Amino acid sequence: MFRPRPDARPATIEVLVDGTPVLVPxxxxxxxxxxxxxxxxxxxxxxxxxxxxxxxxxxVCFDCLAEIDGVANRQACMVPVAPGMRIARQHGARAARP
Incomplete structure (x- = not known):
């Protein structure tokens, strides 16, 4: 469904998405x-x-909430990638801190 545009910049940054290395522009x-x-x-x-x-x-929609570099409830669409970034699935609600 989603494909890089043919005129897109080459993939240059490696991040981990659920433990799998992914190259992104x-x-x-x-x-x-x-x-x-x-x-x-x-x-x-x-x-x-x-x-x-x-x-x-x-x-706007908050459907992209994820754990990014160990911090839960981050809006993934608002966070630019950085080399070595760790993006993980978020399961259920974030635990409240005491």
């Missing part, structure tokens, strides 16, 4: 890396467990 978002990785979902809703993938890609 410089300046791409973590959500774009998730889509390039081909995951079936990046998170599950806290109530029903429904799978979700990035949708709006502009910070």
């Amino acid at each position: 410089a300046g791409a978002s973590a959500a774009a890396a998730v889509l390039l990785a081909g995951l079936p979902a990046i998170r599950e809703t806290p109530v029903s467990g429904s799978p979700r993938l990035p949708l709006c890609m502009m910070g």
Whole structure:
């Protein structure tokens, strides 16, 4: 469904998406890396467990919430990739801190 445009810059940054190395163009978002990785979902809703993938890609829908570099509930579409970034699936609701 998602393919790089033919005139896109070559992949230059390696990130880990659920432990799998993925090459993404410089300046791409973590959500774009998730889509390039081909995951079936990046998170599950806290109530029903429904799978979700990035949708709006502009910070409105919150369907792209993921754990990025160990921090949960990050909007992946709003975070630019960085070399070595770790993007992981988010399961359910984030635990409250005491």
